[in-house]
Amino acid sequence: MKEFFASLYEWFGVIPLYSRDMGDQLRGWDITCTDYIATPWYVYIGWIMIILTGFIYALQYHIIDNSRLNKKMHWWLFALLIVALNFLIAFTIPFNTLQASDYCNQLNLSVSDCIGFGLSNAVWSLILFVIISTPPLIRRFSTNCRLTTFWKP
């Protein structure tokens, strides 16, 4: 699971938005610089992203499910909320670690790495939101938003 999320967030090594050191920190490289035995943030943040995105999707389509919130503009507003929250989570966790120097001192981490990871998480959450809200399979259970996607109505 760790390597699955690592591959996603590192964009399969093609366009990593942050350093290799940040990747190792998120894999769980421990503070004594010995092994990947610390918190595997990739897994946790990956799951948080999935759950949060799923929750906000459910909020719009099934919990609020309001006829006044079923336009594509509203989809984009909820998407903005998802992206912002996921960016914030993925930025804040490594940023706090960085500020507290709570990581292996041989890793070269910077704020731009935190921003890069935040962006990566934000983009994946947007992709996920698109994926779950585009096919009619799930949204057909919604009363007022079953036709809402990012391009219509």
Add this chain to the structure above:
Amino acid sequence: MKKLHLISLLSAIILYSCKSEFSQFNEEALLFANDMRIDQKEYEKLVEHFKTSDEKGFQTFKTLDGKIDNAKVASYLLKYFTAKKLTLTPADIWQPETTIARGEKFNINVFLENSASIDGYVGDNSSFKTTIFKLLTDLKNFPSADSLNLNYINTKPIPIKVSASRDDIDDFYKRLNPADFKSAGGMRGSTDIEKMLKLLLDKSNERNLSVFISDCVFSPGDKDAKKYLDGQYASIYNDFTSAKNANPDLSIIVLQCTARFEGTYFDYFDLPHQNINTERPYYIWFIGNSIQIKNLVDYKIFNLIKNGYRNKMVIQAIRTVNQPNFKILYRPRIGEFDSKSLAQGIISGATPSEENQTKGLFGFNIAVDFSQSLQDVNYFLDTTNYELSDEKYSLKVEAITDNNNAALTGFTHVLKLQTKELNDETIRIDIVGKAPSWVYASTSLNDTRIESDDSEKQKTFGFKYLVDGVCDAYYPKSKSNTVTSISITINK
């Protein structure tokens, strides 16, 4: 609305629980260490985590049969506390009692050379006497010591005190002077080191440890010096080979100490050089089995020596090749590599450097813990004592002096490896048993100009012949003599 609350609550629980059990273990350890110690109750509570979790972090502290390795736990905690800027020492972390085979008590037989060449060390201003006095007191207090027997030695041992008491040690100290050396008798005119060592070897066994204190200066007299030294080398080699065959567990530690020498120095022609007043080396040999020697090391008897020692040499039969605790450091590195299997000693995805200054080079560092070795730490700094399975790699060794670096806590040396030809391979770094380089630097082959040549004053005539005789018996040149080995797998 109810649905919303339920989902919010679930999300909050999930977010809150985003902390690995290993992180919780770390936090708890940190909390316990607030009072700068981990007591028994706290340690046992921490260890409870190991029983309930199968996270990888905990697995690294278990032995192959799944038991908790308390030494590894304590070592990790120390590193973790260092990273968290808490200065705890190993003594601050409670550890379960371990049963270590200490062996039975044994006699300690001290042999102090009383040849005329020693007279210069026992002057009024010499630290030699106080060092010996302190050493004897420490040996008397040594828990494994059964009885402490004091002897002079030249051509034969001269017993002075059997089962010496504290008063006897005091008396022995007071008698450390040329007049008493003379009255003790024996052939004081020349020094036959080979004969003395043979006597000591005969007296060293599982019940007796020998301590030999001597300047170790050979006295060829009017004989051809080269032939004499070669003969001594051969005899010493023969003596130690026989002793090692009879007692494969026989181990030797030699300390080189220095003290003020005031008096007459006899050169290799036995010609006297009057009024020599300088710091001169002398040697303390400990000859016994490995348990006796290990007990001495554990008691830190060598650290207790007054005025310290300049060099140390350990000679032990090689029974198994040791594999010290080591880790490949994340940084510094030349080129790039994947860190996924570093903890298993595997470097994967290795690529040479693309940077201008180091273009084409590949390099990495290994932190190694040599503290469990009896050998002197300086021995591991000398790259001539290392053999690499791939000669295309160059090696540099540094001692770790930064005690506050969590990445290096628990390690003593950093090995820096570098190559211009990167290949898929398993590189073996062997530390071989041999005479340390200080032996050769301390050897004189002509001591006739001791008054005018300052470097000669710091040397011992023929010393390398003596050490080579011992080392060649233990580390024959026909064998690889690997004492310690580290293997690193490198994949491109």
